[in-house]
Each structure stands twice: as C-alpha cells, then as structure tokens.
Amino acid sequence: MDGINNLKYDHFIEKFGNVVEHCPIIAAVVWAARPFPSFADLFDRFSTVIDSLSMEMKAGILRCHPDLAGRLAATGQLTPESMGEQRAAGLLDLSPSETVTMATRNDQYKAKFGFPFVVCARENKKAAILSGLEDRLLHSVDEEVQLGIDQVKNIVRLRLQDLVNMADARL
Structure with a gap:
C-alpha cells in the first residue's frame, strides 16, 4: 500500500479515477483520506464515500x-x-x-x-x-x-x- 499512499493527487486520479465509472470526484475524496493501511481500508473508503451520498447523487x-x-x-x-x-x-x-x-x-x-x-x-x-x-x-x-x-x-x-x-x- 506504500506505493498507493505515496501517489501524488494527479497520479492517484489517473489510476483510480474510473474505479467508479466516470466519477473521478469519488477518487479525489478518497485520496484526501490517505494513508490506507490495507486494501480493505482503501475499498472501505470508496464505499463510505458512495454510501454517504444522497439518493439523487447515487442515481x-x-x-x-x-x-x-x-x-x-x-x-x-x-x-x-x-x-x-x-x-x-x-x-x-x-x-x-x-x-x-x-x-x-x-x-x-x-x-x-x-x-x-x-x-x-x-x-x-x-x-x-x-x-x-x-x-x-x-x-x-x-x-x-x-x-x-x-x-x-x-x-x-x-x-x-x-x-x-x-x-x-x-x-
């Protein structure tokens, strides 16, 4: 996870910006939550950001x-x-x-x-x-x-x- 945690913002968005299809803003929010101690934590951060959205934003x-x-x-x-x-x-x-x-x-x-x-x-x-x-x-x-x-x-x-x-x- 060290390599991922050390990615600069632009590189993180380049790599993870399409983890949520066409929604790089989700990756931007997740980047701000670094460091990620594990894969499970990285995934949990994406899930938490998604879950925190309103129904309209989820749609x-x-x-x-x-x-x-x-x-x-x-x-x-x-x-x-x-x-x-x-x-x-x-x-x-x-x-x-x-x-x-x-x-x-x-x-x-x-x-x-x-x-x-x-x-x-x-x-x-x-x-x-x-x-x-x-x-x-x-x-x-x-x-x-x-x-x-x-x-x-x-x-x-x-x-x-x-x-x-x-x-x-x-x-």
Missing part, C-alpha cells in the same frame, strides 16, 4: 454507467474497464435475438428508473444478467438505486483489486 453515479451490450459497446466506445467486464460476461457476443432482448429490457429499465441497469458483469454471465434485468424491472426506484449502488461497490472492489495487484507486480 447520478448509476447514470454514469453505460448500457450493457448497448451502443457504446457496439461501437467500441466503452472505457477499457467496462469493455473487459462486458466481454468477460459474454455481453459482447450476444446472438441477434439476445441483442434485441437486451436492448428492449435496457430501454424499459431506463424509462422506468431514469438510469441504466447496473450489475457487476464480472460476477455474472449473460443469461443471469438478462434474467436479472427482467426481475429488477419489478422493483421501486429506491430499491433499484440501492441495488445498483451495491453492484457499483462490487465493481469498485474488483477494479481496485486489479489496480492494487498491478501496483504490487511492479514493486
């Missing part, structure tokens, strides 16, 4: 996420992190009928909740994601904000593990 974090297997994926415009996560879940290899189903459910979800469906793709495969998307359409907005944020924190944990492991490998 804003969810709005920063791309549609799963959506237009950005089809045109190669996802962040490298999202591209790898969606690829691992099989979302970049959908059949034509799965593509239509995913697009339809994504549209229904966004129309109901006002933000994209967020799930930790690395912890799921396409069948579970399609099923989960359908199931979660039955929830209230408040339930979906909380479920989405729980998924964001799973994504954060995995992205942090990748970054910390990369930093350790270089030492």
Whole structure:
C-alpha cells in the first residue's frame, strides 16, 4: 500500500479515477483520506464515500454507467474497464435475438428508473444478467438505486483489486 499512499493527487486520479465509472470526484475524496493501511481500508473508503451520498447523487453515479451490450459497446466506445467486464460476461457476443432482448429490457429499465441497469458483469454471465434485468424491472426506484449502488461497490472492489495487484507486480 506504500506505493498507493505515496501517489501524488494527479497520479492517484489517473489510476483510480474510473474505479467508479466516470466519477473521478469519488477518487479525489478518497485520496484526501490517505494513508490506507490495507486494501480493505482503501475499498472501505470508496464505499463510505458512495454510501454517504444522497439518493439523487447515487442515481447520478448509476447514470454514469453505460448500457450493457448497448451502443457504446457496439461501437467500441466503452472505457477499457467496462469493455473487459462486458466481454468477460459474454455481453459482447450476444446472438441477434439476445441483442434485441437486451436492448428492449435496457430501454424499459431506463424509462422506468431514469438510469441504466447496473450489475457487476464480472460476477455474472449473460443469461443471469438478462434474467436479472427482467426481475429488477419489478422493483421501486429506491430499491433499484440501492441495488445498483451495491453492484457499483462490487465493481469498485474488483477494479481496485486489479489496480492494487498491478501496483504490487511492479514493486
């Protein structure tokens, strides 16, 4: 953790700014809480910042996420992190009928909740994601904000593990 704790602000944001998709401000707040005695503490700091946000701000974090297997994926415009996560879940290899189903459910979800469906793709495969998307359409907005944020924190944990492991490998 010494290497991470010694990162200057700009370098910390460069490395950790997309741990929460398109939300470098979260990393900026976390940087100010250094030093981090352990990986668990680093993750806890990200989680604490996210949990401290209002419901509207949490929904804003969810709005920063791309549609799963959506237009950005089809045109190669996802962040490298999202591209790898969606690829691992099989979302970049959908059949034509799965593509239509995913697009339809994504549209229904966004129309109901006002933000994209967020799930930790690395912890799921396409069948579970399609099923989960359908199931979660039955929830209230408040339930979906909380479920989405729980998924964001799973994504954060995995992205942090990748970054910390990369930093350790270089030492």
